[in-house]
Amino acid sequence: MTDQPRPAAGPAQRVLLGIAFMCLAGLLFPVMSSFAKILGADYSSLQVSWARAFGHILFLLAVFLPRYGLGVLRTRRPGTQVLRSCMLFTSNLCHFFAITFIPIAKAAAISLTAPLIVALLAWPMLGERTTPGRIAALGLGFLGVLIVIRPGTALFHWASLLVVGSATCYAIYQILTRRVAGLDSPETSAIFSSVIGAFGMLLVLPFSWITPQGLFDLALFCGMGVLGAVGHWCVAKALGLAPANIISPFQYFQLLGSVAVGWLVFGDWPDAGIWIGAAVIVSAGLWIGWSQTRKTRAG
Template sequence: MASRDEARCASAPRAAVAPASLPPGRDRRVLLGILLMCAAGTLFPVMNGLVQVLSRTYPSEQIIWARNTGHLLVVLALIVPRYGLSVLRTVRPAAQLARSILLLMSTAMFFFGVKHIPLAQAGSISQMAPFFVTLLAWPLLGERIRPSRFVAVLVGFVGVLIVIRPGTDVFHWASLLIMGSAFCYALYQIFTRRVAGLDRPETSVMYSALVGTLVMCAVVPFVWKAPLSLADAVLHGCLGVLGASGHYCVARALTYAQANVIAPFQYWQIVGSVIVGWFVSGLLPDLGTWIGAGIIVAAGVYIALTASRAPRRG
């Protein structure tokens, strides 16, 4: 979710120079950005695979708490020594609270849903978030959508229908939770854009981790189950580290290359989900999931590659 947090794939204009005139080291920076995005697409499936493993024994609420608390500890260690408690100062507290709650809802729905469906299927459905962002950016941010991009969104939804196949024996209600997770994550991205020019990025990162942790600290005492072994305790702790590391990779990737260049590589997460899902359950996606995932990727790549040509608000 996972493929999910602070990175904002904002549209960026294409470079006006030919590749031969790029400054020295530019190609290397773009390659590094791509590698970091692929690294994130590996870390998130590993985290989700651990969620599936832990969900066999522990309540989802406890796993969500571990995910948020571990992330908060990483954020505190990295941000507070540099910025102090002033990092909590925000000019849009309501927006920060809303985006943090949306992120928690997205995480919760994904963690509850991934208990019941294969990881590759969940990973494919979760990639609907960019399509939701494309649709929501017009009414909420005033960013108009080109007809061709709207068609790409519809094609993406067709791909999801092929993956979940409602009305058949393959369909599972948990697929709707993953779609709800993608929708909440899209709203989270919209609210993140709204505060981007007002609050520093570190403030947004801090609120995302802090609010989720506080909410789950109020819930987890009612469902707590002590780890049965040291290994299980370590797996709980790894959730936050993997999630925070994945989001860091995405954020760093966006500093090395334009969003529309590296965004297509986020779909490596589907490949990572297939590999991790096979290790966790021994299952590989069926033909319908492969076809649906391919359609989702194709539509998503089209939207990413045309982002720089999208009409601006007006």
């Protein structure tokens, strides 16, 4: 009796699988951020960002080259892949520098704007049309950001603005990932996502380099690369399975992971303003995702 080919997963199953990959990424990134915050006390953000990118490249090459060969390095959109890499490196650099000054949970709450920015840019960059209701939800989400940042008060910290910049770059990274998802494999996109950070930074790294001070620090540097590599492969996989404006809101699992890591490792617990602002941002993002899913089902 011959084996029959397995039927391809239907649209609903692909969306659910994409959501699962995005949730997994949202659990890995807070742990990576905790490593970066610990290292940021003794090393420059440039070195920390480079180590994350370089470790990312080495780990993925070790995993993918034996299985896929050099073909995994071929891309049909090299320019888009390089731009993706630039956006991700800038996002990481801004984020890692910011969390040396503010708690991880606060940075994570501000970072929740990335899905909202994806929804805002999905129309001009991907042709995924929006509606007045979604625009209103975007406005509500950015109001939540103001609640978290609280500009003009004693609780405001300028590093919060770096996280806004990080979220914007990460949103563009996700949009570009979606654009290459049908042309390059998730494995190819995962490798290229850190090319600029791993190799471009070699030009300036000697000016800020500090040799790791012990095996613990070295393990943290290496761990960032592995966690970042697996996390961004999950993001690339998720965005290849379902539309960006459906998948992106499920990054919100990252907030729960960030709160847990911040409390367990650093003793930081978010105040009421961060919880309220985060709830507003999450509500706006989930409404956008729900409305898009309802439209997809109706179509």
